Amino acid sequence: MIDKDLKGIKIKLISIIKLRRNKMKFKKLFLISIFVFVLLMANTVMTFAATYEWSLASVLPESHPVHSSLEFFAERVSQNTDGEVEITIFAGGQLGEEQDYIEGLQLGTVDMAKVSSAPLGQFSESLQVLSLPFIFRDIEHQHAVVRGPIGKNLMSDLEDHGFKGLSFFDAGFRSVTNTVRPIRKPEDLEGLQIRVMGSQPLIETINAFGATAVPMGQGEVYVALQQGVIDGWENNIPTVLTFNMQEVAEYYSYTRHVSIPDILIMRNDLFTDLDEETKEAIMDAAEATAIYQSSIWGDYVGQAKKELKEKGMIFNEVENIKDFQKVVTPIYEKYGQQIPNGEKLIESIVNYE
Numbered sequence: 001m002i003d004k005d006l007k008g009i010k011i012k013l014i015s016i017i018k019l020r021r022n023k024m025k026f027k028k029l030f031l032i033s034i035f036v037f038v039l040l041m042a043n044t045v046m047t048f049a050a051t052y053e054w055s056l057a058s059v060l061p062e063s064h065p066v067h068s069s070l071e072f073f074a075e076r077v078s079q080n081t082d083g084e085v086e087i088t089i090f091a092g093g094q095l096g097e098e099q100d101y102i103e104g105l106q107l108g109t110v111d112m113a114k115v116s117s118a119p120l121g122q123f124s125e126s127l128q129v130l131s132l133p134f135i136f137r138d139i140e141h142q143h144a145v146v147r148g149p150i151g152k153n154l155m156s157d158l159e160d161h162g163f164k165g166l167s168f169f170d171a172g173f174r175s176v177t178n179t180v181r182p183i184r185k186p187e188d189l190e191g192l193q194i195r196v197m198g199s200q201p202l203i204e205t206i207n208a209f210g211a212t213a214v215p216m217g218q219g220e221v222y223v224a225l226q227q228g229v230i231d232g233w234e235n236n237i238p239t240v241l242t243f244n245m246q247e248v249a250e251y252y253s254y255t256r257h258v259s260i261p262d263i264l265i266m267r268n269d270l271f272t273d274l275d276e277e278t279k280e281a282i283m284d285a286a287e288a289t290a291i292y293q294s295s296i297w298g299d300y301v302g303q304a305k306k307e308l309k310e311k312g313m314i315f316n317e318v319e320n321i322k323d324f325q326k327v328v329t330p331i332y333e334k335y336g337q338q339i340p341n342g343e344k345l346i347e348s349i350v351n352y353e
Helices: 002-048 065-080 098-107 125-131 139-146 149-161 200-208 218-226 237-242 268-272 276-310 321-327 329-338 342-350
Strands: 052-057 085-090 112-116 163-169 174-178 193-196 212-215 232-235 251-258 262-267 314-317
Touching: 052 065, 052 098, 065 085, 065 262, 065 276, 085 276, 098 112, 098 163, 098 262, 125 149, 125 200, 125 329, 125 342, 139 149, 149 163, 149 342, 163 268, 163 276, 193 200, 193 218, 200 212, 200 251, 200 329, 218 232, 232 251, 237 276, 251 321, 262 268, 262 276, 276 314, 321 329, 329 342
Parallel strands: 052 085, 052 112, 193 212, 193 232, 251 314
Antiparallel strands: 112 262, 163 262, 174 232, 174 251
């Protein structure tokens, strides 16, 4: 009887020991499983975390067609680099005016920016040729110039000043918008205060027409027109609509005096430090974006004009464009001497096919 009891107790003890061992094994397996899960999650985060996180600044709001091109570029770069490069767009002048972006790129506080090549010409003199009046016959001529060897040389000159040029963007032909009267001949501009970008060739062009050029940041223009500080400004049709300038300046006169391309740039030191594969990925994205931007820009111009007409803007052609071209001849002579190899560069652009 005692032996049976002892045997029963022994069996129970063995069962308890086995149960405890199983619990310990389960606990170990559970802890190991958690450890493996944490490692997997950490690896997943590391896989999807961007190696580079860059800012891209633009004065244009998200409603502007150029903004969708910047989004296209950011997405294409991310795809080309398997998510290693993440670009955050700061639109609508969140980081200031274009002059601020240019200085920020040099200081390292801004990584990338979409700016007009006009103010950038203050830093790279050769780029000023793109701001000369009537230098481009049409948009096809401009594309041929900036996407060919001349454009590549202009981009290369930027590197000496701390910028890496990625691609040129269409910015349309600029014409005069004002609050006073239609502009049909240069004399109609006499006495008018016309806002311009910070570009010396552009300032001299408007002054040659008989007006007074007033350099001013884009963000100040609407209120300046509203308060009568200036009489007009000069820009392309999509930008007039984007900033609702028809509300404060009803006359749009087709002077088409300049077609200054925008340019997508980044810090040259940032680009130089990248491996060759990443550099190639960025330049591929920039090239694809330039083509995409041209296509949507062309489509948007006609739509924007239609909307502006519906909102009350009055459009007119000038009487004789040669009258406008004649008064700016001295500007070519000046910049032919001022820009390095200026005469040869201007001639190569004018005659480029």
